[in-house]
Amino acid sequence: MTERIAKIEVFSITIPRETIYLGEARPGETVNEKGYIVRHGNRTVYPTSDRTVVVRVETTNGAVGWGETYGIVAPGAAMAIIDDLLGPYLIGRDPRDVVIIHEDLYDFMRVRGYTGGFYLDALAAVDIALWDIFGKLTNLPLVKLLGGQRHAHLPAYISGLPKRTREERASFAAEWQEKGFTSFKFAAPVADDGVVAEMATLRQHLGSDARIACDMHWAHTAEQAIAVIRAMEPHGLWFAEAPVKPEDIDGLAHVARNVSSTVAAGEEWRTVYDLVPRVAKRACGIIQPEMGHKGVTEFMRIGQYAQAHHLELIPHATIGIGLFMAASLHASAALSAVTCHEYQHSIFEPNRRLLKGDMDCIGGFYHLPTGPGLGVEPSEEALNLLQKYQ
Template sequence: MAAMTTDAIDHIETHIVTIKRDTPYLGPLGPGEAVNERGYFVRATNRTIYPTEDRSVLVKVVTRDGAVGWGETYGLTAPEVIGALIDDLILPLLRGRDPFDAGAIWEDLYDILRVRGYGGGFYLDAVAAVDIALWDICGKLAGRPVRKLLGGERRSEIPAYVSGLPRATLAERVDLAAAFVARGFEAIKFAAAVSHQGIEMELAALRDALGPDVKLMIDFHWMFGRGEAAALIRRLEPYGLHFAEAPVKPEDIEGLAHVARAVSVPVAGGEEWRSVYDAQPRLATGALSIVQPEMGHTGITQFMRIAQLAGAQHVATIPHATIGVGIFQAASLQASAAILDLPMHEYQHSIMDRNAALLDGTLRCEAGAYALPQGPGLGVEPAAALWRHARKIQG
């Protein structure tokens, strides 16, 4: 009887994708904000750096038999770092490995640098991109969508909430929100970091214009100390806030718990997490009603482990979705379809609606819900038009 042969990882390519924007992410520059010589600016409100373009890193994993998997991670700052980490550290350890060992591979890659202090940041972003690509290969080799490999498809579409109202004035932002509601969207989140006319004023204007039934959320972008955050959220409670996202700095775990104890609004967090090891101590405080894993940071393996840990504590998962061309967005939808308690998924309309045109496959959000990508693996891959925006850096 002939021995069973198994395909194996052979090589990995990384590409930086850069797509011009007319308006910076979240909205126009605010008072005192300026673009530097490298194309970055710092939001004065949350002290966070952003590029003026959409930028991400695509990863292509190829097996010895020619199977191809696509992954993607953040490339907002210093994207060349991702390519260097994959080329120097990750690829030599993965060459010859079975792509169906994706979970074990994540653990092996995490272990090699855990005592060096690299349990997050750029390194785990690089691991996340590779992890997504391995799951894509597994789905393609099995001839099934990734969601079928993650415990089964629990929903055929995923409710979506509109994220961001990137307009210059409050009146324009209210009009944009109303237009989305008219299209069938029932939940809208705005960014406190660009609410220059005042957070309470913006929430009041949206509630007045949209009525009592639309779910309204605020991303506080880690702007406040625990006392200030709690006092502000209490003032906002009469407007019917559906959840308060990231009210304090991510490292202030006790501060997050303090806010949760002080308010009646559900608290959400988790977009900056890379693994279940970030989720566990925060969930242990009882502070979070909602976890928001970001596929571009976690990859599929850790996205699912975070959601499963949260679910065991009866905490819902509402995934975060940020800047990218759509590969890790598709991965997030695949994983979300398999999670039990998932009320909705973030919809970054100012990014996805134009960048998804650079992909082959279905990546669509309309009438308040995402359609699931169809076909084996992730169900999407780069189209020919994408490569006009890409630059190969490794592989």
């Protein structure tokens, strides 16, 4: 085959939301002129619309692959990296050399310290697009290229309960339970009455068999996190996510050693090198790779390293039109250690119209898209929303 990469384009998409991610603004939280809001509970900035960065790669013979990464904050940063740096170095490469290309592009900036952030986000989008092309060229779904399909369907947990009061959030969770979902996660920054009260109310509404996790959003010191987790444990805490700041590896390990519940972490990591020191300290029992930050190549490296150390995988998934969501499902279905996958219903459901394909989440389970590569592509509506990098 003489197939070579001929063209790379990068776009952003903005999708209005009826309700701000994590629910309406709390007292003192205001939206600035750029459409950003800072949540006081975790001091983190969020957009008031869904925004994503999409990459289109085309080969000399007309094969097209689609990739996606985060564009929720300063999308122009990732777009500039792709347009100015990564894209030109892809021209003429064999699109089937996906892992080699990933390693080459990673090497470009590693000695300058660009082993994370926008640079790796941009690389993730390119990596996903190349895997999509590889699947299309071989007429195989991505999961088969990654070693085969271990899971026919993936259990999904409901993530985020964007209602104003604790009772409303619990009732909302119960509505999803009636649809067949048995696992749930709430966000501590918007648990206005405290996480213990939130846990107790959710347990009361969902019953003893439901699994309930808490996303602590990196907001605590290690000692604070231990106290909070222990207070939630009598109500049957499934796992505690992101209890301390991402850079506090020793603190994370300290928490893991001093609570009964499993500690989860990993959405913000970019490469397997982020996982290695945490595994060495047994700092978490659940690993949460996020495809939009990692791409297929690093997602699989993280997954396989976690498996080799007998850790559980529950991938993270959030804002986008669904391209990197499809990639995450394919990669997750190829990994035996995956036991569940996050379901961001407030994004997946309203934005699913922007994809062509049969990817679905129903009755508590994800169903992989069928067809070669990712099995999904932007719909006509999505194509009309594409804004090219200027």
